[in-house]
Amino acid sequence: MRIDILSIFTDSYFAPLQDSILKRAQEQNLISILYHNLRDYTTDFHKTVDDRPYGGGPGMVFKPEPLYKAIRDIAKDGCTMIMPSPEGTVLGQDTVKKLAVQPHLFFICGHYEGIDARISDLFPIEKISIGDYVITSGSLATMIIIDAVVRQIPGVVGCGESVEQDSFYSGLLDHPHYTRPAEFMGLKVPEVLLSGNHKEIEQWRFEQSQSLTKSKRPDLWLKYIRLQDDIQFKNKEK
Ligand SMILES: C[S@@+](CC[C@H](N)C(=O)[O-])C[C@H]1O[C@@H](n2cnc3c(N)ncnc32)[C@H](O)[C@@H]1O
Incomplete structure (x- = not known):
């Protein structure tokens, strides 16, 4: 470009x-x-x-x-x-x-x-x-x-810094992020993130994204829900 x-x-x-x-x-x-x-x-x-x-x-x-x-x-x-x-x-x-x-x-x-x-x-x-x-x-x-x-041009953001997982890309806000130590000032990192179970981690992150969007940006949430409904409707029509 x-x-x-x-x-x-x-x-x-x-x-x-x-x-x-x-x-x-x-x-x-x-x-x-x-x-x-x-x-x-x-x-x-x-x-x-x-x-x-x-x-x-x-x-x-x-x-x-x-x-x-x-x-x-x-x-x-x-x-x-x-x-x-x-x-x-x-x-x-x-x-x-x-x-x-x-x-x-x-x-x-x-x-x-x-x-x-x-x-x-x-x-x-x-x-x-x-x-x-x-x-x-x-x-x-x-x-x-x-x-x-x-940032949206393919190849600009390297692996490990995925644009697809950023806020807004999928219509939702990003999930919370944590790094070491596992406990800081008495606050613990959510257990699931230490489990090594990738499927459960992915599900937890998706749920966090959903609930954050719902509570912090109800306008975005409504747009997201409408888009999901449209996708479902189009898939049924096929
Ligand atoms: C001091 S501002 C001029 C503001 C203008 N008198 C007004 O009240 O709309 C100078 C320049 O900053 C840019 N600018 C200021 N606010 C902006 C915004 N919210 N989005 C995009 N550009 C902005 C515009 O290019 C604008 O010409």
Whole structure:
């Protein structure tokens, strides 16, 4: 997968994308990330990317000209253009999975008050929100989206760190995890995990996932139950 990032920050801002699992994914050529600085598309001496908002009010807005030039230069046929934005579809596992099978993602990162609205009229840009709160920069949101998406690409997460067992993959939250010692501050690891009986361990983990989802995320639980009903119905029809 090719990933382009257009922002006002230099590569060093994106340090989390250059470490750990994402670093390995790039070393294995499973993904390549290209950074583009919006200031390189300006024409004035001060490399101005922003201006005051029409109508007044606080903050600055990204000017359309450098963005237009940059997008025309970077976007290729078949690339998916994404703009992190509080008004976008809230990121969830469905969107993550959909993005993970795309060959080319292009992130357009806002900052300050945002981006001149005409840019999203001119290009087919998908807006994605990382939740109902405001952060300082689209570049930060971009890193979160990329991390979630790249984890889903086959081969990125090694054996022993299975993505399939993560929360949300199957529609349920993950089960609790324990490691040595078997007793800590008087608290014991559940007996079944020490039994060596893999079938029973798997069953216990599944039940824990179910009850955690039911109690902590009733909305997810309802979605999961509906999906299971649909699967059963379709299997009966076959
Ligand atoms: C300070 S915010 C601008 C907030 C904007 N004035 C508003 O109230 O919606 C600057 C940039 O951060 C990014 N951003 C902020 N919150 C976000 C969220 N929840 N999801 C995705 N991107 C976000 C967007 O790219 C936005 O243009």
